[in-house]
Amino acid sequence: SVVMAKDKKKDVKKAEKPVRSPIPAQDTTADGSSTKLSDLQTLVNEVEETQANPVTPDKEPAEVEEPPVQDVPQYYEEPILQVIVKSYEGEKVRGLYEGEGFAYFEGGNTYKGMFSEGFMHGHGTYTWADGVKYEGTFVKNVQMFNGRYTWNDGSIYEGAIENGVRHGFGFFRSGTRPVSYIGYWYKGKRHGKGTIYYDQEHTSWYSGDWVNNVKEGWGMRCYKSGNIYEGQWEKNVRHGKGRMRWLTANQEYMGQWVYGIQHGYGTHIWFLKRMHVSQCPLRNEYIGDFVNGERHGHGKFIYASGAVYDGEWVCNKKHGKVIENITVINGSENTFVLGSNIELDISSLLDLLPEEERHEELKQVEFAVLRHITELRRVYTFYTSLGCDHSLDNAFLMTKLQFWRFLKDCKFHHSNITLAEMDRILSGDKTQLEEIHCPHETLLFRRFLSYLIYLAFHIYHEEQKEKGPYLHKCFLEMMSRNVIPAACHIQGILFSEERCTVFAMSYIDKCWEIYRAFRRPSTRPPFEPTMTMRHFLWMLNDFKLLSKQLTASRLVEILVKDCPSLQDSSSTNLEPELVFLEFVEALLDCALVYVTSDMIKEQVTCDNWKRSSCRTEGLSEGTTTVSLYQEYSLSQVKLIVVQNTFEIEVPCQINMFNLHLADEPKEGKTEQDEEFSLWMCRVQIFFTTKLFPAYQHEKVLREKIKENRIRDAELAELRKIKDEELADTAEASSKYSLNKKKKTKTTHHTCSKV
Template identity: 65%
Template sequence: VHGLYDGEGVAYFQGGNIYRGMFSEGLMHGHGTYTWADGVKYEGNFVKNVQMYNGSYTWPDGSMYEGEVKNGVRHGFGIYKCGTHPVSYIGQWCEGKRHGKGTIYYNREGTSWYEGDWVNNIKDGWGIRCYKSGNIYEGQWEKNVRHGEGRMRWLTTNQEYTGQWVNGIQHGSGTHSWFLKRIPGSQYPLRNEYVGDFVNGDRHGRGRFFYASGAMYDGEWVFNKKHGIGRFVFKNGRIYEGEFINDQIAEYPAFQVDVMNTQDLSGIRTQSPFETIRIIDGPGNTSVLGSNIELDISSLLNLFPEKDRQEEMKQVEYAVLRHITELRRIYSFYSSLGCDQSLDNTFLMTKLQFWRFLKDCRFHHYNVTLADMDRILNVTPEEVHSPYETLLLRTFLTYLIHLAVHIYHKEHKDKDPYLFKCFSEMMMKNIIPNACHIQGILFCEQQQTICAINYIDKCWEIYRAYCRPSTIPPYEPTMKMRHFLWMLKDLNMLSKQLTATKIVEILVKDNPFVRDGDDSNLQHEVCKEKVHNSS
């Protein structure tokens, strides 16, 4: 047409390249197939001699690409399959490189893959890597290696790590768990777990180690060994505080404290300035709950004459034993809230989950706030309101007894023994009718909760930034509802849709004592759960 190629035709080029397809005004334009002399072939759309929009490439070795094209290169969304290796990629491209969101498979079975962010053919950003062995990593990447925050599950060795990574190695703060064989009827999560500092893959710095037996070490570490000043709580409740050298108690090098051996210090008696040994229930403990559950209620027993203590202890243990099956179920239910699946489906209850349990069971309806309960149960001002604190089942039971006595002691104080009566009344009035019926907002929907929990560190940072010293002992930093409202104003979160009145209505849903008729009392203290819940 007018001396120019137009319509359908075939063009042969110097060097052996061939084009078959549509022409317009003398140019390759429309749908066509271009084959290079070396065997590479493109089939798709052309715009004025340039491959554009959508098409497919095939290479002599069997490799192929199908998807979006811009200026002759892969750009947009497309699928690539390698002809010489069992590798395929589906996702976004930019100027011929994997860039954006995409998934790459490294074998034909699809058992080895990466799904996530790419930058110029490099894994960079957030992504999930599943290895052929079944091991899986989910978290941040940089320059093709694990770098930043992430979780690694070694299914082959029953281990899991969640925390910071640097150049593919555990480095920074994190939690490493070793899952053990389940023992039917055990009260403990069957895992050894370390929470603390890592350096180049080793436990190094400050950290806590929770043993599957129920023992716990909190102190200094050097290259995976307890080394320095630390505190060891044995499964029978006795406590050693002092110096450790190469995993051993400094003054008793023959006494090994490791994962497989957590003895009870029964043979050690010394006046070392570094050491304190505390027997929780007194000598010769014969708890009816068995050796695995030992209640730390010595401070309550000290309120009684010595002759009455043994009977008080025994009656409390019987009361707990009557409800132990239900209490195990409740502990398991709340400890799994907001958690993704674990390798053994067992979890340690956190303080955040414990607060939810207390509110569900209406413990805060007795003129005592969550902050007050924290003070009753914890004597460490720095961590008294920490959502990260973990509770073993025995700690959970011990806390319930202390709270029961605090709430109901006036009704039973003149009736000996009375500790078990307080506990039994709490079970009947608070726990049995209300436990496991989730109230509030935070834990209502699992996936939403898992997403919210990802921001727990930032919420804790904000909470502490806006806390003010409490006016009552131990004078720890705390937040009142009025301060919470001011915080929302400072963060420019108040609007026509989210007014101060609406905030009060939200607070009332979780604490009915905030409003009395037309009056609102914002003097109540709030724990971090309120910051998270109201978000």
């Protein structure tokens, strides 16, 4: 046998040293050290997730335990490289292996790939006799930079490699269990940000900080039951500040944890399902001290009925007298047709009518609403759930964003009135100008009904105005023409599909910032800031986002496609205003037009080139600290991998490596999945690589201009002050010279007299 590169024996010996790099290990609650655990920590080892049943005010909760979740099977180690060659096929230069070749080592290991100066150097595949295989980059007999390990049971690792072990960003999938991990590694261990999945459906997972294969720091744990914890961890258990949501039991705890158990100060809430006729959330709530998972110490218990106990607790039992007992009573003497909890607020509308007719008008319109109250509740509930997280109690509130979607679905804007004009009609005198078109405004069910009455009056009052009450006629006309035929049939792109909504909503906050930045005062009272179609066109032009595909005329088509009054006109009017919903949906439509297939391929090529150039640079310089995926954070992959979780982070960049990792097996992918993936890719490229960077550049430019103006103003002020000082100095000097001249003349005159 021949030993490769005899003059590099030190490197060979280094490579022969055993390297241990375990894959994700069992998710135990302890760190496996010899340190003795306290009784509290030992208790946690027996249960991973504690659930509690809802309680009534006079009954304490019963604790129900869930079996612990086992994370990952046995440890794996990257095998040791054998470098003593038994036979070799390939080229040689000066007796050393060079170029492409095949080496057969003692023990049965083989290598096929590139050699340089007798070393395995470059891309190659090393296969051990027991079947374990490594395919990737070598640097002088050491696995480096980027590679793929495959074990006999089908387990794989693909990602960054340093000195033969996992180091940097990478992906691991077990071959025997539905467990996978994607994130950062350090010397073979999960370390840094990372996400681990415990099942194939990705319903059970942890995403957050790791320290040497242990959950430590901040992280989020979603259990198979749907329960979720978000907060601090230590030694694989909840420890520190955190929030636990038991969706299965409608409970929530926010506060201190010690080794997986509520311990310290916190708030525990028991949510009770409210009645459909009410929008007041019902809950029992305890705020105070906990010891070993029990209410112990000082605390306040607020019952859903309004009763309050504020005092001492011992082992979940009240230990003292009731301090105060408050009963919630509706003291209103007024009776309403719709019930005391649904009082219509249409006073400003009634003020437009003769005083003697107002009572009858209100009574008739209440009867009209009552006739359709069931349908209206169903519509309200449907739209309040769009794009929303799960609610522990079913107390959803409609946002203005959802209300706009309802109005567009029901074609209210087809009556020669825009959504922005509707906002002005519905805004009260006390509404701040900045808030008139705010998408975050919430509407209680009674306000939703009141708004419908206002809009019905403004749209149909000319048709229905005759003798006798006519408000209810306008309302019934609106229900028959608009609401009943079209409500709950989503038309827009934003809420068209749940997956699309979850993905697109991750960009909402940034889009709202852009919308506010480019608003201008309206031309109509009360002159609140708003955005017109013309402003939208100018904005994209400033961002240099108009292209061969997204031309100005194509953009106008997108803006007016749901405005029949503009479509029918011979000349396009760009003065109509866009509310935020229309702004976002226009951007989504622009993304699908702007981003072409060639642009997607170019992005993929660019990502591949970055990785290739990074590898080449690492090889040429002989460095050992290059991580091919160091520029991609966990959040950039999480968006693809975790599509149905409670929180989704917005990526700045997604490369094809990440897409490859996130893809399900192609056999299980439907045509709809493929279309969604393409849609998501186009939207992501448009927003994160085009729109947001362009806005950021514009923002910096505006700040620079503002700074320059301030600096110019300051310099002008300084020049003015300096000029005034020079003028004062010149004037003082002139006076001094004049006085001196006079004094000299006087002295001369005196001397003459003498």
